[in-house]
Amino acid sequence: MNWDHARIFLAVARAGQMLAAARNLGLDHATVTRRLTALEEDLGAKVFARRPSGCTLTAVGELFLPIAERMESEMLRAQTLLKDADLRLEGTVRIGAPDAFGTYFLAPRLPYLAERHPGLVFQLVPLPRTFSLSKREADLAVILDRPQEGRLFSRKLTDYALGVYASRDYLARTGPVETTADLADRTLVTYVQDLAYSAGLDYMEALAEHAGRRFECASAVGQLEAVRAGGGVGILHEYAAAQQPELVRILPDIRFQRTYWLVVHADMRDLRRIAETERFIVDEVKAARASFNG
Structure with missing residues (x-):
């Protein structure tokens, strides 16, 4: 049952005229007539006797009236509950x-x-x-x-930036990284290529050709933790790396921006x-x- 049709039925039953009901609902007369006709087609019977003086309920309309009123009550109750829940931020x-x-x-x-x-x-x-x-x-x-x-x-x-990082302990153990040539005997911590779900994650090729070894991790958090633990050199989010005092920015000319x-x-x-x-x-x-x- 279409609630909108029942709503218009109630308005006409209460006003006694389709024109008055249309004004009360903010609709035009043709829309009210069309919706009532659709309701009667759904029910398979006339709900109003339409006369020049107005509309009166038929026997079927009398039976349908309390049903439509219950529908209206439930709709109002639902609107109140949902509205109050949203106001309470629950x-x-x-x-x-x-x-x-x-x-x-x-x-x-x-x-x-x-x-x-x-x-x-x-x-x-x-x-x-x-x-x-x-x-x-x-x-x-x-x-x-x-x-x-x-x-x-x-x-x-x-926008956010990514840069190249290594841990202080890693650099103390393996020596400084001043150019990409210094990556030849280092481990590059990088993503898993076929699991990169966005073109925005594609930035490791800038270093891959220079590195001697690779450790691939699908998680950006995992990459940061591997670099922080001294596992190698990686391209990390600058806002995340800045929170880790163990990390040092290296190769400052290599930088990426994403959104x-x-x-x-x-x-x-x-x-x-x-x-x-x-x-x-x-x-x-x-x-x-x-x-x-x-």
Whole structure:
């Protein structure tokens, strides 16, 4: 049963005239007539006797009236519950993000948003190769490539930089790295090529031809930890590497710039819990803008 048809039925039953009901609903007379005809086709019977003086309920209309009123009550109850829940900021917000951004930027900050809104549960999930906002795999997502299709709202969060790093212990053990030629007997910590889900992750070839050995890790966090532990030389996110005192920037002329985009499904963006989370992420990134660009 189409609630919109039942809603118009109730308006006509209460007003006694289709023209008056149309004015009350903000619709034109033709739309009201068309919806009532569709309702009668669904029910297989007339619900109004239409006369020049107005509309009166038929026997079927009398039977349908309390059913339509119950439908109206349930719809109003649902709207009240959903509206109040949104005002109370209750529920779950799932945020998808690349592992470096999720681990080194969002994870230390989201607990403060959770303190501010105790009725919300925040879920931070690593961004896989593919994901769907419409299937609720994430409510918001931070991605590397701006989406070109779908009912998605996207905004640029920030550009960010990557540079070449090694640990102090590694350099003390193996000697300084002053040029790419010094990589000949070093281990290059890099990503797994066929698991790179975005062209934005393709930057290791600048060093690969110079390195003697390679250790490949699909996770940016894993790469940073391997470099931090003295496992070799790697290209790391500058905002993440800056948090590790063991790491030293080397080969400063080699630098890459990429972009983070924040994406929300258009149908979800007006929900207050989503809007509050979006605003929080945008504000936190803005406050830390300098760290993303070294």
